[in-house]
Amino acid sequence: MHLSGKDVLGLEYMTPAEMKLILETARPMKDIIARDIKKVPTLRGKCVVNLFYEPSTRTRSSFELAGKYMGADVINIAVSTSSVVKGESLRDTILTIQAMGTDLIIVRHAAEGAAHYIAQTVKAGVINAGDGTHEHPSQALLDMYTLQEHKGRIAGLKVAIIGDILHSRVARSNIWGLTKLGAQVHVAGPSTLIPPFIERLGVTVHKRIEDALDGADAINILRIQRERQQKGLFPTAREYGRLFGINQQRLALAKPDALIMHPGPMNRGLEIAADVAYDERSVIEEQVTNGVAVRMALLYLLLSGGGNIETTV
Amino acid sequence: MKLLFKGGWIIDPAQNMNEIADLLIENGKIAAIGEALSADGAEIMHIDGKYVVPGLIDMHVHLREPGLEYKEDIYTGTRAAALGGFTSIACMPNTKPVIDNFTGVDYIKGRARAVGAVNVYPIGAITKGSEGLELAEIGDMVQGGAVAVSDDGKPVSNAQVMRLALEYTKMFGIPVIAHSEDPHLADGGQMHEGFVSTVLGLKGIPAVAEEIMIARDCLLAEYTGGRLHVAHVSTAGAVEIIRQAKARGVNVTAEVTPHHLTLTDEAVRSFDSRTKVNPPLRTLTDIEALAAGLADGTIDVIATDHAPHAFEDKDVEYKYAPFGISGLETAVGLILQALVQGGRMSLADVVKAMTLRPAQILGIDKGTLQVGKDADITVLDLAQEWTIEPAKFISKGKNSPYSGFQVKGQAIATIVSGEVVMQEGRLLK
Numbered sequence: 001m002h003l004s005g006k007d008v009l010g011l012e013y014m015t016p017a018e019m020k021l022i023l024e025t026a027r028p029m030k031d032i033i034a035r036d037i038k039k040v041p042t043l044r045g046k047c048v049v050n051l052f053y054e055p056s057t058r059t060r061s062s063f064e065l066a067g068k069y070m071g072a073d074v075i076n077i078a079v080s081t082s083s084v085v086k087g088e089s090l091r092d093t094i095l096t097i098q099a100m101g102t103d104l105i106i107v108r109h110a111a112e113g114a115a116h117y118i119a120q121t122v123k124a125g126v127i128n129a130g131d132g133t134h135e136h137p138s139q140a141l142l143d144m145y146t147l148q149e150h151k152g153r154i155a156g157l158k159v160a161i162i163g164d165i166l167h168s169r170v171a172r173s174n175i176w177g178l179t180k181l182g183a184q185v186h187v188a189g190p191s192t193l194i195p196p197f198i199e200r201l202g203v204t205v206h207k208r209i210e211d212a213l214d215g216a217d218a219i220n221i222l223r224i225q226r227e228r229q230q231k232g233l234f235p236t237a238r239e240y241g242r243l244f245g246i247n248q249q250r251l252a253l254a255k256p257d258a259l260i261m262h263p264g265p266m267n268r269g270l271e272i273a274a275d276v277a278y279d280e281r282s283v284i285e286e287q288v289t290n291g292v293a294v295r296m297a298l299l300y301l302l303l304s305g306g307g308n309i310e311t312t313v
Numbered sequence: 314m315k316l317l318f319k320g321g322w323i324i325d326p327a328q329n330m331n332e333i334a335d336l337l338i339e340n341g342k343i344a345a346i347g348e349a350l351s352a353d354g355a356e357i358m359h360i361d362g363k364y365v366v367p368g369l370i371d372m373h374v375h376l377r378e379p380g381l382e383y384k385e386d387i388y389t390g391t392r393a394a395a396l397g398g399f400t401s402i403a404c405m406p407n408t409k410p411v412i413d414n415f416t417g418v419d420y421i422k423g424r425a426r427a428v429g430a431v432n433v434y435p436i437g438a439i440t441k442g443s444e445g446l447e448l449a450e451i452g453d454m455v456q457g458g459a460v461a462v463s464d465d466g467k468p469v470s471n472a473q474v475m476r477l478a479l480e481y482t483k484m485f486g487i488p489v490i491a492h493s494e495d496p497h498l499a500d501g502g503q504m505h506e507g508f509v510s511t512v513l514g515l516k517g518i519p520a521v522a523e524e525i526m527i528a529r530d531c532l533l534a535e536y537t538g539g540r541l542h543v544a545h546v547s548t549a550g551a552v553e554i555i556r557q558a559k560a561r562g563v564n565v566t567a568e569v570t571p572h573h574l575t576l577t578d579e580a581v582r583s584f585d586s587r588t589k590v591n592p593p594l595r596t597l598t599d600i601e602a603l604a605a606g607l608a609d610g611t612i613d614v615i616a617t618d619h620a621p622h623a624f625e626d627k628d629v630e631y632k633y634a635p636f637g638i639s640g641l642e643t644a645v646g647l648i649l650q651a652l653v654q655g656g657r658m659s660l661a662d663v664v665k666a667m668t669l670r671p672a673q674i675l676g677i678d679k680g681t682l683q684v685g686k687d688a689d690i691t692v693l694d695l696a697q698e699w700t701i702e703p704a705k706f707i708s709k710g711k712n713s714p715y716s717g718f719q720v721k722g723q724a725i726a727t728i729v730s731g732e733v734v735m736q737e738g739r740l741l742k
Contacts (some may be wrong), residue, residue: 113631
């Protein structure tokens with residue numbers, strides 16, 4: 001089995017079978033990360049470019065390490081400004097990168113659809129590492145991998161996603177992925193941060209956070225951007241914390257073994273209380289490890305054509 | 314110089330004419346309409362099965378000259394109009410500099426006379442620099458030939474300024490053309506706010522951003538007695554607000570574009586920046602309401618909002634692309650296909666919305682085939698099937714979302730003051 005296209009642009013475009021394949025492929029990858037010598041030659045001779053138009057520490061280093069553990073050559077190109085400001089167009093930048101023999105471009109960009117644009121323009125594969133407020137498929141896949149690992153399944157789980165759904169690419173990708181694999185997704189957040197018609201994606205929207213948390217198998221807590229408050233989308237950080245911050249009291253509404261997830265970076269004391277972040281049910285650090293494994297799986301599936309993971313050359 | 318059309322079907326809403334007849338042009342004027350006309354020395358065009366209609370008028374065009382000639386200029390823009398079947402166009406003042414004084418209007422008129430292929434009617438700015446603060450020298454511009462004022466591309470966000478514009482223009486009998494968009498509600502928006510924007514994560518422009526301003530301006534027109542024309546109406550709610558205002562006797566007219574009648578926000582799923590337009594492509598419900606509003610006369614005019622952009626302007630991330638669709642060369646095909654072939658409206662009513670009504674709103678002596686009038690004529694072939702190929706546009710703006718679309722119906726001749734400027738897709742000027 002293999003993925004149907006050369007790109008991973010979003011979970012909207014992925015079949016349940018493809019997502020399951022990625023999650024299954026990530027399991028042996030995680031074993032590689034646990035080894036003393038974390039390197040296989042599978043992708044030796046492949047060139048991967050991390051093209052990041054937005055600052056990112058964890059996603060960029062996660063993809064970089066994933067590529068290096070798999071034996072690929074990885075370079076990072078950090079572009080501090082958009083193509084428009086910079087003067088060179090996105091088309092010219094990516095054609096230049098392709099001309100250097102790049103096999104795969106991993107792109108993070110502030111503009112929704114930027115990964116689609118690149119995928120349509122180059123022959124190389126493209127992984128969307130977050131395009132504006134649209135999708136962040138590898139994050140959702142690592143969230144699902146974490147759920148699967150702890151709960152043994154995804155179908156039938158109740159997953160609560162809390163916070164700024166409107167501006168969250170993590171939420172969108174999670175909603176596509178989780179609903180396609182049969183989970184029940186419940187969302188809650190300030191009503192100014194719930195996008196219109198989101199229920200048409202098969203999620204349940206709650207006005208009260210308590211209803212979203214009730215009996216949940218997992219809580220995915222989204223990062224609140226301070227700039228949203230500055231734009232007046234909610235009155236104060238203090239009120240946000242009071243209405244939607246996850247503390248022990250609210251956590252008690254979920255199942256006793258509910259997983260606590262956060263895509264990071266956290267605002268402790270705002271969307272998540274410190275004693276929740278470090279609770280024994282918190283899997284926030286595991287998510288980071290699983291992120292590397294899932295990204296290794298993505299690189300492997302896109303670049304190796306489905307051969308033996310430990311092929312020696 | 315005589316030109317005789319034989320065997321065509323003549324449609325002229327101004328005279329309630331809808332019949333097979335011959336039409337004779339002499340010295341740039343319409344000389345006669347009748348059965349079995351003959352004229353010594355006339356060039357004869359046999360057009361059995363085709364339709365002879367008043368020259369089409371597009372009252373909402375961006376010619377980009379002066380200042381933005383890399384996107385379009387008066388030479389190419391008027392030829393795109395001729396190819397599209399238009400004999401007269403009104404051009405918006407959001408050029409560089411903004412056309413907000415006599416000199417600017419006079420420049421457009423002069424350039425159009427020198428290099429234009431069709432009649433060009435300048436629209437002046439409402440406010441100086443279209444900044445929405447102080448009225449421009451509207452009296453001067455009218456004297457120079459401006460037929461309306463508009464800050465198109467931007468709303469007049471200050472209600473007092475809009476009130477003054479509606480009052481001041483009463484002296485000149487010209488309409489104030491409103492680009493209706495609440496700047497705060499629409500701030501940063503890229504597409505229609507709805508399910509598709511939720512899926513794509515693109516910031517939405519809600520329908521209410523348009524409707525609030527149209528409601529405000531209808532109330533101001535009602536209060537002042539000024540003449541309001543609402544540009545590019547795109548929502549069902551806006552149609553209803555205008556319908557109610559007209560029922561109360563408010564002096565308001567409105568236009569709709571071919572793209573708002575034929576595409577929805579679903580087209581944006583491709584992230585193709587050619588679908589980025591302001592107001593944004595809305596929903597099927599809106600299309601239904603717009604078509605119904607056009608059919609019942611709530612919406613008076615079909616206008617293209619021809620907004621040409623250079624390749625490099627649009628070849629960027631969706632968020633950074635400018636708004637606008639190049640529309641002159643596709644309007645007739647899209648409209649005939651969607652409205653006439655689709656059985657929503659009679660050809661006569663569509664012709665009225667593209668000739669007589671815009672002429673009346675702009676107060677220009679055009680839009681009819683009455684004997685003695687300028688021989689501005691468009692010949693339509695409702696049976697011609699063709700494929701839209703933006704790369705072949707004469708317009709510098711190839712930014713059309715209709716690449717590859719099959720349409721039925723085309724303008725096969727454009728005659729301006731008796732001169733054939735386009736025939737069978739070939740420019741003769």
